[in-house]
Amino acid sequence: MCADNAISHDQGVPASSRTALEDPGQISIAGAAVKAAARAVVDRATPELVALSHRLHAHPELGFEEERACGWLGDMLTAHGFTVTTGVCDLPTAFVAERGSGPLVIGICAEYDALPGIGHACGHNVIASAAVTAALALGEVADELGVTVRVLGTPAEENGGGKVLMLERGAFAGVHAAMMVHPAPSERLDPFCLARAQLSIRYEGRAAHASACPEDGLNAADALTVAQVALGLLRQHMTPDQRVHGIITTGGQVPNVIPELTEAAYYVRAATLPALHELEARVRECFEAGAVATRTRLTIGSDSPTYSHFRHDSQLLAAYERNALALGRSFPPVGPADDRQAGSTDMANVSLAVPSIQPLVSIGSGTAGLHQAEFAAYAARPEADRALLEGGLAMAWTAVDMALDVAARGRLLAL
Template sequence: MSSTLDSVLDAATGDLVALSHAVHARPELAFEEHFASAATADLLAGGGFEVRRGVADLPTAFDATYGSGELVVAVCAEYDALPEIGHACGHNIIAASAVGAGLALAAVADELGLTVRVLGTPAEESGGGKVLMLDAGVFDDVSMAMMVHPGPFDIAAARSLALSDIAVRYAGREAHASAAPEWGINAGDAVTVAQVGVGLLRQHLRPGQQIHGIVGHAGTAPNIVPGSAEMFYYLRADTAEALADLDRRARGCFEAGAVATGCTHEIVTVSPTYTELTPDPWLVAEYRRVAGTLGRALVPEEFETSRPFGSTDMGNVTARIPGIHPVIGLDSGGAVTHQPGFTTACITESADRAVVDGARALARVAVAAATDPQQRSRLVEGTHERTVRR
């Protein structure tokens, strides 16, 4: 079985690397990934997959399917980039490795009774494409879901944080800052007060809680009292419960800015809330074993959860469906994700190797689950139970 997977991936390596480099060369932001989505889906269509584009009313989402077995294996492809620094999170690698895993599994789908689905999931960095696809029912019949994410190290059971993505908007009143300042209500000052409150709050956060943000705008000229201002903040925590606690406390800081200055304010949810990753223990253990056979030096288990790598909407998937989201390491020259140096690292020889190794590892994990009677039964029955409850 492994020889079949390896043969398919060996033959497809050139196409997979070309896809990774092409997506990297044309970075596209959330929900604008038209080139990346089409290129990824086209490669699957050329491999015999039936591709539905624009699923869940998202123009850059797709669902590519091969086979009709009772065990439904979904591999998630991400392909959105970051503003200004492009693919500094390596989603070009994620897309290419997902295609590789899908093509390899398609070669054994009939023999193993699989339905192989590669899901094009837009807007992971901001927008929550997977959450929207979950809510639209795209994952309803999935038995297990997988993806692999690049990073500086190999991690089988990566830890992520729950995330709330919000905008805080203040409305005041413009006035001449010198001739009639008493007529103004300063929205920029509301931002300042709120940020001071947030800064003081940080001392008293629970372990695992984080808050960070930027000012979108807070005025247009020094001689005009700012009549409007906007901040963008991420709130993060180890669990959804801890995130709700942080949200309550942060809202007090944002309200303080309005109260102190006489502004009005509103807090707007920018993206769906992301849940923390809860990877399936058996699938994680199998990925750890498989990655080891590929020569991957994984971080020891005792260190896996010592530091979160950020947040991901794959957490919402793993909260409902058995799944994994390991990190596959590449030589980044000391750079970490969301740094320009990591953007450069994502089209190196090491990155190309991560594409193929990631595809190979995911495919072997799926085969192991399909050929283990106990795990296969668990995954298939779990799908049926979710369907009945729905």
């Protein structure tokens, strides 16, 4: 457990920030000066930040195995004045880093796990480096703003729900706003995220000689075949924002032995948690049908917590948009087809507990999309380097706006 990491801060604000907060006419002047100071930090650290991204990209690590990534981020944050605690929440590759001691706690989320076989095809090297960018920029002005910067190193986003575990175990306690950016083929403020359940399927039957005495066997592979047919028929009743997809991980060893064990991994997705629970119940019935038809034994488990739908905080998004535009980013029009290109994230669970955003930053990958080897190649190119620097600085500037705006600061502190 890591509930002890929750920090209680004095509600006092430094005199320099208090002056701006008390005089609206001074806010824009103070904000411009603080943002310039934050940008200067990023400019000085640019070679270091880009090198971090490329190092992560060249050494991909799977979820809960990100030992080097966790260490590299921790070392860099320590060198820039952060107090870093690793192995938090009983997760060896999770960490919490803090700088500043103000009452407004800004959470910056870093994720750094990769995908098997295709490395950083989701660009988590960009996410982690953008988080460090935001942290360094904001950490330098934290005391002036009356904020605490808390970087949360969150493992296993792809398959394991590191943020969900850290949320449940107290790492986000006391955080007033949480942010991260995610690389993508195109820029977007509020990407549509589906709630997701992960199912591990196991059918156990009885082996037999497939030619001499097949009648003595109970075919576990046939059980999964029946379930897949049932799932195919279920799709005609699914809404456009629902998904069911999976892979067979164990399906027999040789053709002349009736398979006694079949295993599969499946994802179920829907627009909201209630819709997900309803769909998941029907999907489970499809797997149960396979067991009934073949008289095999079915076990359904899960290797990951359920991911929720995402609740984007409109005020944080508006501030991020202004700052991203000021840095030269642009947001193309969003059409109905864009919501069809939906994934899932454990950051969504954080968004239901803490005001959160997760904008997409373009890395110029064109038609190469997430979870493709081609996208992984783009994640270490100059456009991705620019995205992590500008995305990180836009997050830092957004935090500056929240700290200096009387109403925005009060809203976050009151939540």
